[in-house]
Amino acid sequence: MPIFWILLIVLAIAAIGYVAGRARALASAGGDIRALHSLPSYYGWNAAIKAMVPAFLLIIVWLIVQPIYVSSVVSGMLSDGAIPNSSSRGLVMAEVRRVAEGLDNAVAAGVIGEDAARSARADVIDITQRLKDAGQIVTSQITQPVLRAAQHFRIMHSTGNMMMTVAALALAVLGALWAIRENRAEFRARNIVETSVRILLISAASIAILTTIGIVLSLVFNTLEFFRLYPASDFFFGLTWSPSFSGRGGSSQLGVLPLLWGTFYISVVALAVAVPIGLFSAIYLSEYASPRVRAIAKPMLEVLAGIPTIVYGLFALLTVGPLLLSVFGADGLGWMKAGTAVMTAGLVMGVMLIPFVSSLSDDIINAVPQSMRDGSYGLGATKSETIRQVVLPAALPGIVGAILLAASRAIGETMIVVLGAGAAARLSLNPFEAMTTVTAKIVSQLTGDADFASPEALVAFALGMTLFVLTLGLNILALYIVRKYREQYE
Known part of the structure; x- marks a missing residue:
């Protein structure tokens, strides 16, 4: 399921949780707002936050970790013999991702059947020609290891997306039910909501700091790698700029x-x-x-x-x-x-x-x-x-x-x-x-x-x-x- 629809469903669950949480709090107080510790809207937001936040955090972490894990597993499938002498493993993995994306688009367009895209006995020449006819790839010929790796990449990617969808929606539902269950008249919903908003504001303010730290660290590590290959004295005191790519x-x-x-x-x-x-x-x-x-x-x-x-x-x-x-x-x-x-x-x-x-x-x-x-x-x-x-x-x-x-x-x-x-x-x-x-x-x-x-x-x-x-x-x-x-x- 596309991420957009997952987010919409989670928001819908949060909206239902808001209404149900507010109603549960009012019902526990016999309909008298004065008997509630907090305003009714705080009880609703307590349910909405506990439905949205865990699901969104799971989606964010999953989207960050899944590509790294899938790429590492698929890269391990490629033997050294499957990598040409003129290429690096990163370039081959980029080709694998392009072929996997081409297979996805070709299956969606009906050019290639799902069984043919997944089959380990699929003919490489036939798959290459079909993808070219569909305008999906630009390489001259897909090799057998690249095709197998791309098929495995697709399977792991689709399986991971399905697991993420189920886990996120389940977490949203469980969070909403948990909040609705604890929404009673004496529950301090206002404290929970205000603390959540404070954490949200701190997280937003931290993004700029973390981004700056990430930029600096990426520069530092790659700069140190450069100085490991090239003398720092020649870089800082050299009077000639003449890079040669040979x-x-x-x-x-x-x-x-x-x-x-x-x-x-x-x-x-x-x-x-x-x-x-x-x-x-x-x-x-x-x-x-x-x-x-x-x-x-x-x-x-x-x-x-x-x-x-x-x-x-x-x-x-x-x-x-x-x-x-x-x-x-x-x-x-x-x-x-x-x-x-x-x-x-x-x-x-x-x-x-x-x-x-x-x-x-x-x-x-x-x-x-x-x-x-x-x-x-x-x-x-x-x-x-x-x-x-x-x-x-x-x-x-x-x-x-x-x-x-x-x-x-x-x-x-x-x-x-x-x-x-x-x-x-x-x-x-x-x-x-x-x-x-x-x-x-x-x-x-x-x-x-x-x-x-x-x-x-x-x-x-x-x-x-x-x-x-x-x-x-x-x-x-x-x-x-x-x-x-x-x-x-x-």
């Missing part, structure tokens, strides 16, 4: 410094564009603009933050790059050889960062107490002098925090760099040359059929870990500065 990394040069330099250089150009424009925009909107102009200009400026980065990348590739090339290229000053360059990506990324700097700075400037402005005016200062000598110094810690947050956003940008800056990893001071960043190389290293046993694929995790540490440091510094500012003026 010889299992023996001829690769994976120095991260050119990528860090490109990331830093493009981010500096972007901040050189975004910080002045964003800061001046914030000063105008907070100190000079009328309420009507502010109500129109601020939302229009923040629209830039909602534009997808791929659109900015296309703008850099098709508009800004050719425009810079016409001025600084061979027909102009002769400094630029192609439209993809640090300057192209930096200018477009700076436009993207303007609303980050402007919105944060605007909020920070508005947070400066009006009494400080009034005191400056009372001493005879003009509006511009008040802004320069009172407002901006008071808001400086928050503005610095906004700039650092924008810098961390620039460091993590990918699509604008891929389309606007090129893919050359080099150490150069010329902003009109093509360069690349850490994020762009993470994409390129993991694009295609990556063998995660090679340094060329695992280096993406080392790059990600390096980038994670840099952005985390910037974010911590920015949050520290902002919190210090808030403690001073709030």
Whole structure:
């Protein structure tokens, strides 16, 4: 049975439990609500929660554990002779899953009978041809071990789903009956329901923490595996980035410094564009603009933050790059050889960062107490002098925090760099040359059929870990500065 229908049935059982639990509590009190410990709705929710929560938890755990268990059992069926020399066991298991899915679809479409899909004597050539005719697989020929493994995979998967359905529905019914049985007038249903809701809220708040921990652990373990295959000194201090996908990394040069330099250089150009424009925009909107102009200009400026980065990348590739090339290229000053360059990506990324700097700075400037402005005016200062000598110094810690947050956003940008800056990893001071960043190389290293046993694929995790540490440091510094500012003026 599909998961959607299982969830609907469990919800229906919970709804029935709610009504029955509420009625049971009222009946035990003789219909007098005042005789109940809790409101009638709490008794209903007690039954609904005890029907839903155990069933949903069972489904979640089952869906996580079953694929792992089935894959391990089916993988154990494949002998070493069934795996070609050019393939890994993981690739063969991916083929097994594709064939199993193809058999499921073919059986559902009536192309292959259920008996033929399960039979151990099924002809491999005939099954392959039928699946091809049904448009289910793209491989040239299914091997006998793969077909047998796929058949066993289907049987275990369908059996597991049936067992999960029975267990989840039985657990929901038993939970509802148990709650209905204990719903008496003196039962403290409110305490049970409020505790359940508190646990739910704590679990929801823990998801972000657990997700962060999972991301960090995955980066750490794969980074350690990379450094087991490739020297850490060559990675952190190497001046050449030249991955080679032959010889299992023996001829690769994976120095991260050119990528860090490109990331830093493009981010500096972007901040050189975004910080002045964003800061001046914030000063105008907070100190000079009328309420009507502010109500129109601020939302229009923040629209830039909602534009997808791929659109900015296309703008850099098709508009800004050719425009810079016409001025600084061979027909102009002769400094630029192609439209993809640090300057192209930096200018477009700076436009993207303007609303980050402007919105944060605007909020920070508005947070400066009006009494400080009034005191400056009372001493005879003009509006511009008040802004320069009172407002901006008071808001400086928050503005610095906004700039650092924008810098961390620039460091993590990918699509604008891929389309606007090129893919050359080099150490150069010329902003009109093509360069690349850490994020762009993470994409390129993991694009295609990556063998995660090679340094060329695992280096993406080392790059990600390096980038994670840099952005985390910037974010911590920015949050520290902002919190210090808030403690001073709030």
